[in-house]
Amino acid sequence: MKKADIVEFYARLAADNPHPETELAAGNPFQLVVAVALSAQATDVGVNKATRVLFEEVKTPAQMVALGEEGLKQHIRTIGLFNTKAKNVIALSERLIAEYGGEVPADRNALETLPGVGRKTANVVMNVAFGAETFAVDTHIFRVGNRTGLARGKTPLAVELKLDKATPAPFRLHAHHWLILHGRYVCKARRPECWRCIVADLCAYKPKTPPPAAASGKAAVAA
Ligand code: SF4
Numbered sequence: 709m710k711k712a713d714i715v716e717f718y719a720r721l722a723a724d725n726p727h728p729e730t731e732l733a734a735g736n737p738f739q740l741v742v743a744v745a746l747s748a749q750a751t752d753v754g755v756n757k758a759t760r761v762l763f764e765e766v767k768t769p770a771q772m773v774a775l776g777e778e779g780l781k782q783h784i785r786t787i788g789l790f791n792t793k794a795k796n797v798i799a800l801s802e803r804l805i806a807e808y809g810g811e812v813p814a815d816r817n818a819l820e821t822l823p824g825v826g827r828k829t830a831n832v833v834m835n836v837a838f839g840a841e842t843f844a845v846d847t848h849i850f851r852v853g854n855r856t857g858l859a860r861g862k863t864p865l866a867v868e869l870k871l872d873k874a875t876p877a878p879f880r881l882h883a884h885h886w887l888i889l890h891g892r893y894v895c896k897a898r899r900p901e902c903w904r905c906i907v908a909d910l911c912a913y914k915p916k917t918p919p920p921a922a923a924s925g926k927a928a929v930a931a
Pocket of ligand 1: 855856894895896900901902903905906907908909911912913916917
């Protein structure tokens with residue numbers, strides 16, 4: 709995608725949603741780390757449902773360790789892979805207490821060493837909790853980057869590095885939220901809704917999905 713088109717692409721997403729926010733509920737950086745760690749292969753809605761009561765009770769790593777693995781499992785058993793996730797969350801809470809004074813470090817490399825925290829999680833935490841211009845490439849961003857031509861790559865890391873290079877100020881801080889939301893609600897995996905996409909003319913994906921009425925009309929003519 710050309711530089712001018714990239715600016716226009718982000719400008720439209722920004723105008724449509726000037727203050728994008730994560731859809732994961734969390735009251736502080738620690739709760740955010742936990743919520744993102746729980747969200748792997750689960751929906752934000754599902755995670756929020758499970759953490760609503762948990763986060764009233766648990767706001768710090770010490771409180772999480774006091775709750776314990778079994779206690780945590782009771783809260784998160786509706787979330788996929790909850791056994792492994794409970795183990796990781798307790799282990800990362802213990803590490804935060806032992807090595808970071810019970811605080812979440814504002815350092816991507818340090819975050820990545822925590823149990824159950826990969827580069828994507830670390831990027832989300834750096835961006836949302838600490839205002840860093842990081843690009844957390846999840847399945848939605850990976851798809852949108854590749855389809856549109858904004859940032860093509862075979863791996864999430866390749867897409868992340870391209871986004872980092874291609875995304876200009878002043879869009880860098882919120883870029884990953886705009887792209888996630890665009891992928892989640894418009895540029896959907898199975899059937900991108902190109903007919904109502906505000907960046908359709910800038911996007912390289914072909915053929916564009918026609919509106920449902922046009923699609924059924926064509927089907928009727930073909931029949
Ligand atoms: S035009 Fe279609 S493929 Fe391109 S970004 Fe929009 S929804 Fe996605």
